[in-house]
Amino acid sequence: MNETVIECRDVETAFLKSLHRPILNQVNCQIRRGEFVALLGLNGAGKSTLLRSFVGLTQVSRGTITVDNIPMASTTLPKIRRNVGMLFQGGGLIRQLSAVENVLCGRLGVRKPWQTLFGFPKQDYRLALQLLDELGLHEHAYQKTSSLSGGQQQRVAIARALIQSPQVLLADEPITGLDVMAAKQVMDTLAKLNSEHGITIVTVLHDLGIAAEYAQRALVLDAGRIVYDGACHNLQSEFAQIGSLSK
Template sequence: MIRVEQVEVVYPSGTRALAPVSLAFAPGAFTVLLGASGAGKSTLLRSLNGLVRPSAGRVVAADAGDIARPAALRAHRRRTGMIFQQHQLIGRVSVLGNVLTGRLGYHSALRSLWPLPQAEKLAALAAIERVGLIDYALRRADQLSGGQQQRVGIARALVQQPRLILADEPVASLDPATAERVLSLLAAICREDGLTAIVSLHQLDFARRFADRIVALAQGRVVFDGPPAALDAAAVARIYGAAPPDAYASQPEEAFA
């Protein structure tokens, strides 16, 4: 489906965020990238759709080829849904309007200046209904809770009709109960639709519960790659250097729906 071949990322500051890494992600698998803050998991994830450009190596998508080529990157991004930690919604725009932005990659810049066709709106409404927010379709995004906003982000990704879902710390800003609901929803949709998902997390328990495969990084290097059942105490020590931190110890006590 997609693979990285000796991908290395060194930022202009000289920080080596990712050592040469080679990985292949199988179609239909729910893969979790696990690691402490600064381990390189977000850098790896963002290199998979060109948000971060490798300093060396290449990223190859099965249906587009080397995404360093502009035409290949455009084609790859059309079929890759991205879900962000901070939602990246337009607050003053309705839920429907935000979800419709997931279709812009299928239209020219000039065509996007006009309202999208009715078929696109119906597809967006179907995606909104699927994440349980149809009653909020015309509500402004900034009037929703954090958990609801993240579900809008999932709907926006789904309306692209993706083959690949990338999610960068999608539940890091949510309380534990809401985080579980959002991850359960995302995992269920990916399995129902046969989508390949690559999700970066720092919550060890969620990785064990939802992943088909865990790829863990420490200091920019892969230190574990296998099924959740193989993630033993020795592997956890390699990832974190000690007992894993409490993922929610510093989270504010806020209510999310």
């Protein structure tokens, strides 16, 4: 059995009056090193909240989350972010900056402000360009991200997360809104990071077929609770049940 990198024990987050319950409700799960996990669920189920809680961006009101056996409460955000990279829903790139500048933004948590006063160190530039090259974006390094296609932007966001050399990459709906080919390129990139670089991947997906094709394991959230944790086959019948639960 692989070692656990992220563990949630009885996690609850803020109680929402509009929902008459906490956003996340008694969530228990483990993410093991080297896994490729699909996080699934209907809109509003709590998927983004769960991913954000893995990097300390959402406060937990009850229970504990540990990353590498270190409780979230006893560490700092920059330390977590060095271990756990995140691709935000919609990419979260700065549209007016070039691809390479966006990738360099991933170093802001590591470099002291004075170190970037006159630009980033040369080795950071080299690394950013190398990552863009690896992700097939060499020709677009100096292009404003607003003029890149959705799939290219998503790969820039991946490079920005990778410049921290994270052990775990969390991706929130990385292929939503992309055409089939661009979605395949992004998913293949995540698969390569997982198989060749050993990076643990947890990604929110909506397509059950893609989840079954790429992920070894699925976590399904419904109304803030984990209702399925297991292999990706049988997902269709799991979702049929969730659909009827949520009505």
